[in-house]
Amino acid sequence: MSANDVFLRMEGISKAFPGVQALQDVTFEVARGEIHALVGENGAGKSTLMKILTGALPRDDGRIVMRGQPVEISIPSDARSLGISMIHQELSLIPYLTVGQNIYLGREPQARIPGFIDWSALYAQAQQLLDRLNVDVDAHAEVQELSIAQQQMVEVAKALSLNADLIAMDEPTSALSERETEVLFDVMRTLEKQGVSLIFISHRLGEVFQIADRVTVLRDGQLIGTAPIAESDEDRVVQMMVGRELGEMYPRAEVQRREVVLEAIDLDDGRELHGVDLRLHCGEILGVAGLVGAGRTALAETLFGIRPAVAGDVHLEGRQVKLSSPGEAIRLGMGFVPEDRKLQGLFLNMAVRENIVISAMDKLTRWGFVNFTKADRMAREFVDKLDIRTPGLRQRVRNLSGGNQQKVIIARWLTLKPRVLILDEPTRGIDVGAKAEIHALMSQLAQEGVGVLMISSELPEVLGVSDRILVMHEGRVAGEFDRDQATQDDIMRAATSGKANDAQ
Amino acid sequence: MHNSHLSSLGEILRRFSVFVILLVICLVFALGSSDFLTASNLLNVALQTSIITIVAIGMTFTILTAGIDLSVGSVMALCGALAAGQAVRQGWGTYGGIGAGLLAGLVLGAINGLLIIKGKMPPFVATLAMMAVARGLTLVYTQGRPIAGLEQDFIFWGTGRLLGTPVPVILMASLTLLAFVVLRHTRFGLYVYATGGNEEITRLAGVSPGWIKLAVYVISGFTAALGGVLLTARLWSAQPNVAVGWELDAIAAPVLGGISLFGGVGGIGGTLVGAFIIGVMSNGLNLLGVPSYYQQVIKGVVFILAVMLDLLTKRRR
Numbered sequence: 001m002s003a004n005d006v007f008l009r010m011e012g013i014s015k016a017f018p019g020v021q022a023l024q025d026v027t028f029e030v031a032r033g034e035i036h037a038l039v040g041e042n043g044a045g046k047s048t049l050m051k052i053l054t055g056a057l058p059r060d061d062g063r064i065v066m067r068g069q070p071v072e073i074s075i076p077s078d079a080r081s082l083g084i085s086m087i088h089q090e091l092s093l094i095p096y097l098t099v100g101q102n103i104y105l106g107r108e109p110q111a112r113i114p115g116f117i118d119w120s121a122l123y124a125q126a127q128q129l130l131d132r133l134n135v136d137v138d139a140h141a142e143v144q145e146l147s148i149a150q151q152q153m154v155e156v157a158k159a160l161s162l163n164a165d166l167i168a169m170d171e172p173t174s175a176l177s178e179r180e181t182e183v184l185f186d187v188m189r190t191l192e193k194q195g196v197s198l199i200f201i202s203h204r205l206g207e208v209f210q211i212a213d214r215v216t217v218l219r220d221g222q223l224i225g226t227a228p229i230a231e232s233d234e235d236r237v238v239q240m241m242v243g244r245e246l247g248e249m250y251p252r253a254e255v256q257r258r259e260v261v262l263e264a265i266d267l268d269d270g271r272e273l274h275g276v277d278l279r280l281h282c283g284e285i286l287g288v289a290g291l292v293g294a295g296r297t298a299l300a301e302t303l304f305g306i307r308p309a310v311a312g313d314v315h316l317e318g319r320q321v322k323l324s325s326p327g328e329a330i331r332l333g334m335g336f337v338p339e340d341r342k343l344q345g346l347f348l349n350m351a352v353r354e355n356i357v358i359s360a361m362d363k364l365t366r367w368g369f370v371n372f373t374k375a376d377r378m379a380r381e382f383v384d385k386l387d388i389r390t391p392g393l394r395q396r397v398r399n400l401s402g403g404n405q406q407k408v409i410i411a412r413w414l415t416l417k418p419r420v421l422i423l424d425e426p427t428r429g430i431d432v433g434a435k436a437e438i439h440a441l442m443s444q445l446a447q448e449g450v451g452v453l454m455i456s457s458e459l460p461e462v463l464g465v466s467d468r469i470l471v472m473h474e475g476r477v478a479g480e481f482d483r484d485q486a487t488q489d490d491i492m493r494a495a496t497s498g499k500a501n502d503a504q
Numbered sequence: 505m506h507n508s509h510l511s512s513l514g515e516i517l518r519r520f521s522v523f524v525i526l527l528v529i530c531l532v533f534a535l536g537s538s539d540f541l542t543a544s545n546l547l548n549v550a551l552q553t554s555i556i557t558i559v560a561i562g563m564t565f566t567i568l569t570a571g572i573d574l575s576v577g578s579v580m581a582l583c584g585a586l587a588a589g590q591a592v593r594q595g596w597g598t599y600g601g602i603g604a605g606l607l608a609g610l611v612l613g614a615i616n617g618l619l620i621i622k623g624k625m626p627p628f629v630a631t632l633a634m635m636a637v638a639r640g641l642t643l644v645y646t647q648g649r650p651i652a653g654l655e656q657d658f659i660f661w662g663t664g665r666l667l668g669t670p671v672p673v674i675l676m677a678s679l680t681l682l683a684f685v686v687l688r689h690t691r692f693g694l695y696v697y698a699t700g701g702n703e704e705i706t707r708l709a710g711v712s713p714g715w716i717k718l719a720v721y722v723i724s725g726f727t728a729a730l731g732g733v734l735l736t737a738r739l740w741s742a743q744p745n746v747a748v749g750w751e752l753d754a755i756a757a758p759v760l761g762g763i764s765l766f767g768g769v770g771g772i773g774g775t776l777v778g779a780f781i782i783g784v785m786s787n788g789l790n791l792l793g794v795p796s797y798y799q800q801v802i803k804g805v806v807f808i809l810a811v812m813l814d815l816l817t818k819r820r821r
Binding site: 076077080092093094095096097101105106107108110111115116117119 | 689690691692694697698701702704705706708709710711768769
């Protein structure tokens with residue numbers, strides 16, 4: 001790579017927060033028209049580095065060179081005028097505004113009368129940008145009507161509208177199905193050809209190796225190395241990220257399949273589920289794969305009583321049950337770890353202790369008064385058992401890492417000793433190390449006899465963790481595979497075409 | 505073809521469900537009282553509704569930014585009293601007095617806005633405090649007594665007619681139209697929605713939500729002051745205890761009209777329809793001779809039904 005191909009060079013960047021050296025002497029280079037992956041565990045310094053690049057945080061030391069010229073980036077508008085754009089994991093679109101309004105928010109084309117907006121120009125320009133990305137999105141549509149993937153595309157269009165030639169994307173695929181990811185990757189390749197440089201932050205190494213030209217690894221605020229993808233492999237990158245050998249990614253003890261704990265027959269919610277049959281045994285992990293919108297979350301929510309079933313029977317431990325509400329499902333011994341832990345799973349501003357014990361109040365209260373000594377003991381037991389890394393039981397859950405937050409939710413269910421645990425995307429947005437721990441935890445639960453139902457969009461996870469795999473397609477079960485006979489291809493075929501081929 | 509036609513009709517019903525409710529209420533009263541559907545009564549309804557609609561327009565702006573202005577009732581009283589007092593007692597004349605009243609509304613609104621954006625107070629708290637302060641100042645300023653003796657020019661603004669239409673109705677219509685244009689076609693309007701939709705994103709887009717919020721409280725202060733002046737003119741005098749509790753109607757109108765208290769959703773047409781539901785209810789129940797104590801109960805129940813129906817039709821999307 002010759003020197004004049006270097007588009008961005010961040011040199012010797014350091015940044016300290018009280019008590020933490022977030023970045024130490026990190027040098028990071030991006031070439032013109034390349035897709036450069038930035039990886040590292042949570043807390044490795046990726047987001048701090050990106051915040052410095054986009055002017056959201058001041059740096060303590062180091063310099064930034066763009067197009068061969070030293071540049072000063074101290075506030076977000078500096079970065080914007082240099083053509084740097086960032087697409088955050090939490091999308092920055094306003095749901096009630098239209099696509100066009102979102103793209104040009106703050107920069108609306110002006111009509112002849114000052115202060116008035118030239119709507120037709122705005123929508124024409126917005127549509128042009130969307131068409132350039134080759135995506136089927138109407139500029140007049142309200143953002144809340146779009147899928148996450150489409151919203152992602154709108155973000156890209158917004159970046160392009162700023163004439164960005166460096167776009168940093170923070171985990172853009174975390175909420176996308178495999179097919180949508182492919183569409184995003186096509187867009188990224190198109191941009192790359194147009195000379196745009198892309199920084200791709202992801203926890204999914206498979207995707208990094210699929211799309212990126214080079215990869216840079218950070219660990220504990222330090223640069224571990226940059227390597228061309230062609231000269232690297234996943235094992236090496238993982239090793240660089242965690243600083244140790246991870247061992248097998250999906251360790252799994254053989255389990256004896258026991259009696260059926262949960263059985264659904266012809267389950268239908270009248271909208272997204274159309275006659276689903278399912279059997280979950282004690283001590284097994286049943287993986288549910290499928291594209292976004294295939295009805296996986298609907299299945300979980302119907303089983304847990306969040307949405308009503310219009311038809312079908314559910315049997316729990318052989319008895320027919322009517323799952324009319326989450327409270328009922330919980331009483332019957334079911335637990336549900338939802339897809340969006342921050343929105344649906346955690347009391348972010350409450351302490352770790354409260355988050356763990358809140359469902360077990362029956363065991364901790366007498367005449368309405370909470371026995372906090374017992375609560376402490378219970379919370380401590382699960383913090384130790386699940387190895388939740390927190391400075392203390394009083395720590396607010398907001399301040400924990402994603403992996404530890406997820407463990408807190410699982411701990412809450414374990415206080416109730418569930419017979420069935422449903423997990424919807426349990427490792428989304430969680431770094432590699434913590435991911436393996438969550439997998440180990442699920443496996444341990446299965447061994448203790450719990451029936452585990454896991455929904456996941458990550459095929460390697462589904463294949464690695466599950467004993468059996470159910471593939472959904474348009475609200476129906478399109479295929480069922482045993483762990484040993486399933487391949488990524490089989491699952492994808494069932495998920496996309498709805499036909500399991502010769503599998504069953 | 506036939507099917508898509510039907511679904512678009514359903515869509516229209518959904519979008520304008522509150523409007524349909526208003527029509528149904530009107531129909532009920534028209535059947536119940538032959539006096540309801542007369543030109544003079546309808547104009548009367550418009551007149552009775554005009555002042556609260558004007559105040560509700562300002563309220564709509566604050567609610568669209570996910571805020572609220574609880575001080576409007578007190579601000580109406582204070583600004584109406586100031587206008588009358590300065591005009592009559594201080595000899596500033598009708599327009600000097602009205603000018604003073606309107607200016608006071610702008611200032612009080614600005615204070616609300618500054619408490620919220622600079623003092624970082626929740627809008628509910630800042631404007632609740634202002635509600636007490638402004639009511640107290642009204643009592644201090646009027647010494648608890650009505651201010652009468654307004655000139656004919658002053659009274660014209662509340663009771664006069666232009667081309668057969670009451671002046672407050674003309675003002676209500678013009679302000680509604682103005683608010684519609686501002687919200688739909690100007691940058692400021694878009695930023696009001698954006699701020700209510702997500703303040704942080706708005707900030708990142710290079711827009712200052714602080715300015716937008718300051719502006720909406722100034723607007724709300726102004727429309728409350730205008731409402732106060734018109735009310736004073738209609739009553740031929742300023743009363744210190746006037747407009748107590750009007751903030752509730754001013755909030756109910758946009759909320760009935762589908763404007764989300766969480767911000768970012770709804771349009772000024774909803775406020776107009778919501779205000780008329782309130783106005784028509786009062787008028788119709790009076791015509792039917794329903795005792796005023798029962799009127800309150802019936803109004804409350806109709807509000808609940810209206811909002812429930814609105815939520816149900818929206819949820820079905």
